[in-house]
Amino acid sequence: MTLDYSSIKAVVFDLDNTLVSSSLNFTSIRHDIGCPQDHDLLEFADNLSCDKQKSSVHQTIVAHEMSDAQNAEVMEGCHELLTHLAQHNLYTGIVTRNCIEAATLKIHRLKLSVNELICREHFPPKPAPDSLLALADLWSLNPSHILYVGDYIYDIQAANNANMPSCLITHHQPTDYQHLATVCVPQLTDLHRLFASHHLSA
Template structure:
């Protein structure tokens, strides 16, 4: 598959391990809340019958996220790519499964400047396409004019569910779902170079 870079008018990013580093230990979180390895963490938490247990589990997840937010660092080339997109008058956004509190702390600490930030409190979390479709509508763009960039299966599934082009950041480790993305690149800096040379 290929991407028509000239038709792209907005680039939306996942946050963790796409724009910023993340040290979240999902095995540790699962152990803390009793979530089976085959279950999605957020779905597991939401589906707990006991409201008190559900609240406690969500608070445990948020606690892990806040700790991670304090240690996150910019991924290589992040600020340069965002500056390039801004100079080219492209909209930018972040769609993350993080809670608002942790995501906002990461953006504030690392001085990330994007047009919109969407977290799990705003829309059903990825791989649901709702957040991506909402951004396209807000910006009066066709979904084909918005590129979603992420590093995990949920990111690519969310883009595909929105009929939106996607870019998978592989971190030099090609996963078995890479073929589901419109394009894949080893690092964020590689995507920057593709935009710079094709616009």
């Protein structure tokens, strides 16, 4: 698959390990809340039948996320890419499975400038396409004109479910699902170069 950069009117990003670093230890979190290691954390928490236990589990997850938010740093090339996209009048957004408190803290601490932020409180979390489709509606864009950028299979699945092109940030580590992405790049600086090359020749 190839990406037609001339058709892209907006770029939406995952947050953790895409725009900012994350040290969340999901094995440890699963252990803390009694979630089997092969289960999705958020799905496990939401499916608990006891409201008190569900609340406690969600609080534990949020505590881990807030701690992580205090230590996150911007990924190489993050600000430069966001600035480039803004200069060329492309909408930008973040769709994350983070809670809104942690995501907002990361954005404010690290001075990330994007048009929209969507967290798990707003819509069903990825790989559900709801958040991405909501942004398409908000911006009055066809989903095919929005690129979703992330570093994990949920990101690529969400984009595919929304009929959007996707970019997988590999961090130089091959995966068994990278063939599902429209384009793969090692890091944000590489995506910046691709956009800059297109805009220079346009």
